[in-house]
Amino acid sequence: MNIEKRFFDTFSIGPDLIAAAPGRVNIIGEHIDYSQGYVLPFAIQDRTYAAVRKRDDNLVRIASLQRKSVVHTYNLEEIRPPMKRGWENYALGVIWALGIDQYITHGVDILIDGQVPLGAGLSSSAALECSVGLGLNTLFDLDHSLEALARIAQSAENDFVGMPCGIMDQSVSLMAKAGFALLLDCRDLTTSHIPFDLAANGLELLVVDTRAHHALVDGGYAARRADCESVARKLGVDSLRDLSMEQIVTQKEKLTEIELIRARHGITEMARVLDSVTALKESNFEQLGRLINLSHASLKDDYAVSCPELDLVVETAQAAGALGARMVGGGFGGSAIALVRAGLAELTSIAIREAFAKSGLKAPRFFPSLPSQGAQII
Numbered sequence: 001m002n003i004e005k006r007f008f009d010t011f012s013i014g015p016d017l018i019a020a021a022p023g024r025v026n027i028i029g030e031h032i033d034y035s036q037g038y039v040l041p042f043a044i045q046d047r048t049y050a051a052v053r054k055r056d057d058n059l060v061r062i063a064s065l066q067r068k069s070v071v072h073t074y075n076l077e078e079i080r081p082p083m084k085r086g087w088e089n090y091a092l093g094v095i096w097a098l099g100i101d102q103y104i105t106h107g108v109d110i111l112i113d114g115q116v117p118l119g120a121g122l123s124s125s126a127a128l129e130c131s132v133g134l135g136l137n138t139l140f141d142l143d144h145s146l147e148a149l150a151r152i153a154q155s156a157e158n159d160f161v162g163m164p165c166g167i168m169d170q171s172v173s174l175m176a177k178a179g180f181a182l183l184l185d186c187r188d189l190t191t192s193h194i195p196f197d198l199a200a201n202g203l204e205l206l207v208v209d210t211r212a213h214h215a216l217v218d219g220g221y222a223a224r225r226a227d228c229e230s231v232a233r234k235l236g237v238d239s240l241r242d243l244s245m246e247q248i249v250t251q252k253e254k255l256t257e258i259e260l261i262r263a264r265h266g267i268t269e270m271a272r273v274l275d276s277v278t279a280l281k282e283s284n285f286e287q288l289g290r291l292i293n294l295s296h297a298s299l300k301d302d303y304a305v306s307c308p309e310l311d312l313v314v315e316t317a318q319a320a321g322a323l324g325a326r327m328v329g330g331g332f333g334g335s336a337i338a339l340v341r342a343g344l345a346e347l348t349s350i351a352i353r354e355a356f357a358k359s360g361l362k363a364p365r366f367f368p369s370l371p372s373q374g375a376q377i378i
């Protein structure tokens with residue numbers, strides 16, 4: 001394999017092992033992880049590879065083929081937050097979260113080669129963390145469960161890199177099964193595999209990276225989260241998970257108009273995830289498509305996190321015959337997904353590309369995706 005040779009070129013010796021972990025797409029369940037809701041992601045084929053080798057000393061040397069293979073060198077003792085910003089923090093954070101001294105008792109050489117497009121909303125960050133996490137777990141015989149590794153990878157991103165992400169990306173990157181989506185309950189972190197065999201049903205999930213990024217993102221995310229927390233506080237519960245629409249409506253005088261509308265997204269989106277699970281168990285992809293469309297309408301109208309580029313993808317895909325389409329991720333830019341018949345994927349992409357050109361927008365990027373296997377040692 002190429003990464004083995006590149007490892008040799010970089011470190012003048014071969015790796016002990018290579019771990020691979022995929023990126024992900026979330027089918028439905030947006031902006032509800034922080035309200036203790038459910039999410040339904042699957043792992044894509046694209047993955048990130050981490051070739052690792054144990055050293056005799058306490059040096060950590062790390063390079064990425066996506067970063068010109070420049071080797072960064074650290075002593076194990078100096079790996080603790082806060083570190084100077086750099087891509088390697090995603091990997092150093094995993095070493096730190098696994099436990100230096102007690103568990104990571106030796107230095108390591110690590111070479112990364114990622115196929116997951118960076119910053120396209122497909123979670124290249126989790127793929128990187130999970131490939132390193134699984135690789136070191138095996139190299140040092142740490143015997144962590146996949147659940148524990150997901151928490152370790154999340155801690156690397158939250159506490160070391162400084163990105164307050166949930167645990168969805170790491171869970172699905174580690175636990176996914178080919179042909180299945182992963183239902184994750186964000187309240188108790190339990191998971192179950194839900195059949196999602198797109199290929200067998202002649203379908204594809206097209207990911208469209210709009211390459212738009214509206215500056216509001218960070219403030220917008222925090223404000224939405226604060227609205228949901230405020231609703232829960234005012235109504236005396238832990239999170240939106242504990243509320244029904246009926247409870248919201250009967251106590252609406254306690255809420256601001258905006259809070260009511262934001263809560264409506266959270267509560268109806270949780271129901272849509274569970275309805276999607278039912279639809280998938282019945283192989284009813286038309287129903288799944290309808291729920292995906294409703295999710296977009298709710299994110300756009302009630303949650304107000306969409307933007308013209310995302311709406312253009314969704315409307316164009318729907319007009320081209322997609323079963324469903326919606327924005328994914330935080331919003332205000334980033335990617336959208338469209339559930340399409342495999343034979344129509346190409347035409348749908350062309351229609352979207354043309355619509356973008358006609359509106360004078362930067363050309364979007366397309367990533368077809370099928371549900372694949374989670375992280376593995378290869």
Ligand code: ADP
Pocket residue numbers: 048064065066067086087088090112113114115117118119120121122123124125126128
């Ligand atoms: P996403 O996870 O949606 O792709 P993020 O901003 O969360 O976007 O993570 C992207 C960052 O992760 C990159 O900017 C880089 O720092 C790091 N990263 C991911 N994959 C690689 C890789 N193969 N090599 C180096 N850095 C990577």
Ligand code: MG
Pocket residue numbers: 123124125126
């Ligand atoms: Mg990320």
